[in-house]
Amino acid sequence: MNRIQHFAGFVYQEIRLLNQGEYLRIDIQVEPHGAMDGKCAQCLKGAPGYDRLPKRCWLFVPLWGIRTFFRYAPRRVNCPEHGIGVEHLPWSEGKRPVTTTMMGFLARWGRRL
Numbered sequence: 180m181n182r183i184q185h186f187a188g189f190v191y192q193e194i195r196l197l198n199q200g201e202y203l204r205i206d207i208q209v210e211p212h213g214a215m216d217g218k219c220a221q222c223l224k225g226a227p228g229y230d231r232l233p234k235r236c237w238l239f240v241p242l243w244g245i246r247t248f249f250r251y252a253p254r255r256v257n258c259p260e261h262g263i264g265v266e267h268l269p270w271s272e273g274k275r276p277v278t279t280t281m282m283g284f285l286a287r288w289g290r291r292l
């Protein structure tokens with residue numbers, strides 16, 4: 180995963196293939212890199228952690244045609260300039276439940292069609 184989609188400050192922890200009735204699903208567990216602070220979403224500077232939000236899922240590019248998700252519990256950081264806020268997530272844009280990689284993938288297919 181790091182060769183394909185490396186995000187500085189984050190590590191891939193566990194990748195699981197789940198059987199959901201007649202569908203399969205791949206969950207990619209993402210965790211913060213232990214030695215690095217989260218970044219403020221406004222100024223992109225490292226900021227001390229405040230707390231963590233519940234886990235969220237983002238749709239990633241399907242692998243072997245199987246729906247694939249990033250799972251991550253975003254940190255809230257306490258930026259000295261902007262106060263407490265959700266950290267910058269390099270694979271996410273706003274509240275969309277889709278990774279930026281998947282949005283690019285869909286846009287390329289859209290153009291081709």
Ligand SMILES: [Zn+2]
Nearest residue numbers: 219222258261
């Ligand atoms: Zn800031």
